[in-house]
Amino acid sequence: MGISLKFGFGSGKEKAVAKSETRLRDAIARKVCITASYDRGPIHLFEPYALLQSSDNGSAILLAVRMDGPAGPSSHEDLAELEVSKLGLLEVTSQEFTPDPRFNVRDPKYGGTVVATV
Numbered sequence: 831m832g833i834s835l836k837f838g839f840g841s842g843k844e845k846a847v848a849k850s851e852t853r854l855r856d857a858i859a860r861k862v863c864i865t866a867s868y869d870r871g872p873i874h875l876f877e878p879y880a881l882l883q884s885s886d887n888g889s890a891i892l893l894a895v896r897m898d899g900p901a902g903p904s905s906h907e908d909l910a911e912l913e914v915s916k917l918g919l920l921e922v923t924s925q926e927f928t929p930d931p932r933f934n935v936r937d938p939k940y941g942g943t944v945v946a947t948v
Contacts, residue, residue: 847915851890853922854881854914855946863897863925867918874898877927879909880935882942890914891942893935909933911940 857864857878867873876894884891892912929948936944 843915847890850914850917850920851881851945853920854878854892857922858946858948860922861927861929861948863923863927864894864920865923866920868912869916870918873919875923875925876910876912877929878948879929879933880940880947881914881945882935882940883945884942886941890945892917893940 854864858881864876864878865873866876875897876892877897878892878894880893882891882893883889890913892914893909894912895908896910933948935947
């Protein structure tokens with residue numbers, strides 16, 4: 831009879847999300863863009879504005895402006911709410927950005943606990 835031991839904490843997916851959250855907090859603090867795919871789609875350039883913990887299910891949510899959309903850059907009013915668990919190929923760039931001063935992470939339309947913000 832064999833004994834199976836499981837070492838480590840959390841699943842591979844949980845560890846990947848935690849690593850992504852660390853990278854996102856760094857990018858937000860430094861006000862630099864990220865590149866990432868979303869939900870297995872193509873890679874895009876984003877300005878990360880805030881990282882939230884959802885009040886609904888506790889998942890990590892990134893508020894970001896997509897900078898390479900077909901109509902050009904979005905505005906802070908068109909922030910995408912991206913589930914961090916669906917981000918792939920996440921890279922922090924050296925491209926700095928200046929956050930829109932009208933952005934308010936405390937706006938009621940953004941639910942959740944603020945983890946990091948510009």
